[in-house]
Amino acid sequence: MAAGPIDTLFRGTKTKKMKHGKILAAVCCVALLGCGGRDGSSSRSVIQNKGSDTLVNVAQAWAENYQTVEPNVAIAVTGGGSGTGFAALINGTVDIANASRGIKDSEVAAIRENGVEPIEHIVGFDALAIFLHPDNPMDQISISQLAGIYGENGELESWTDLGTTVPGCRNQEIVRVSRQNNSGTYAYFREAVLDKADFKLGSRDMHGSKDVVDLVENTVCSIGYSGLAYANEHVKMPCVESGEGCVAPSSQTAIDGSYPIARPLFMYTAGEPEGATKDYLDWILSDEGQCIIQEKGYAPVRAVTCG
């Protein structure tokens, strides 16, 4: 009687063992395949690319497209922020550091200690557009008005303070839409518009550029800012006045420097780039590479015509 369950147990074990065997075989196969693949590609070179989150999408698109141009070069792209990229460049763990800000003196000094000079390559421009609801009658806004709306000591609280009335907006209250406090866009807006002063508390801090545009699209009283790349036809972008006439945001005005809130996007190398890295950077600055950055919504370094 008692042998019955033990028997069953044993049989159970047997089948399990067989399953294990199969899994093991499968794992072996995968491992072998993996190894085989790697062996076959020993001639490939890998470019390590790390840094700014603003640039990470573009960097990834470049890396993917470069596969078709140069299949023997693999590019590993990681984000983490401009500072992370510079730190990796200093430690020599990356070939190219992406940055949405210029290199700091301390970082230059650290790289020089390794006996090389950091080389800056401007690969594109990021223009911050101001977004308004389409019902908002404002067509232009000045940097000082923006500082009055967003800055900690700014006193502009309602659309009437700006000399306008937004139809359908109750109390004419300005609903400020901003970004979470560690985004690169937030930091750049603070630098370019608020002159490094703090933001006024009480803004709606969205977790992504697209969320900013979505909220502005659905909220009559709102104003927001984000990369020009995220604009759509449901929001309005006023031109921005900084004392030299009102300039509308576009790739063109970002390139020629007339748009006041645009920043260059950089790639840094330790020393003059050579070999595969140089070919890659040259390709990024070619028409093909520049069309990719334009497609991703940033401004290219020069006017390009894309198919």
Add this chain to the structure above:
Amino acid sequence: MARSAEAIDERNLAWYLDRAVRVFVFVGGISAIVLIIGIFVFITREGLEFATTTLNIKEFFTSPRWAPTSETRPTYGALALIAGTVSVTGTAMIVAIPFSLGAAIYIAEFATGKTREVLKVLVEMLAAIPSVVWGFIGLSIMNGIIIQLFNVPIGLNVLNAGVILGLMAAPIMTTIAEDALKAVPDDYRQAAEAMGATRWQVIFKVVLPAARNGLVSAVLLGVGRGFGETMAVLMASGHSINIPDSVFDSVRALTATIAAELGETAVGSDHYGALFTLGIMLFVVTFIINLTADLVVRGIKKR
């Protein structure tokens, strides 16, 4: 019998399997304890040093100015964040308590047969909707509805997040409350009915008081859920540092702050420490709420 006893004593595959399963079950059993201690040690290790040295405790609890990345004057005031979490959770409970108690009473006392089974399954399915989907509903649907209905400038506010969170917390509260009502012995109901009590009198005067502890713990677990919920609140609350004075103000919750900021914060920085301090606070609060709920439930069983 003797042969089978020998077979059991033998160290064959079955014996080793038995051992292995025993170890596995033991590890599974204590894993919860190990994990909770591990998590607690981890968040305190990351946050405590900052909380005890750099952090101004008075400012943390009394200032609404949360400006950790300020270039001129970083401050870590969590008052507005605490107010945000409390106001959203409070609103959520106002929404969820009537809903979930009503649903629980209906399922446990009135519904029969198919209706009951279908309702139970549906309530459980409601609990399985991912929080980001709730958040999306708040962001894209509720926002417009609230703007239209109440004629306010923005629909991402305490009301929106509270309603969303209430709907999220209601299923789990309903399930627990229903269990509590089911745990009331039928003798009570029969005795009351024998005394001539109506259906409502039975429920309100006999069943609900008898199930009180279970219902309180259902509400407490709902509160715990509200405190800990992140994604939906992040999306629906407006994420704005603000001490609300009406349900139409945007707020920012503790959890949402951690979620939004931790990913891009340098490990070991003051900002990082401050976020972990928020984590410690959240952990302690939810721990106390859940512990209380558990003790309250145990209260019934002892009686």
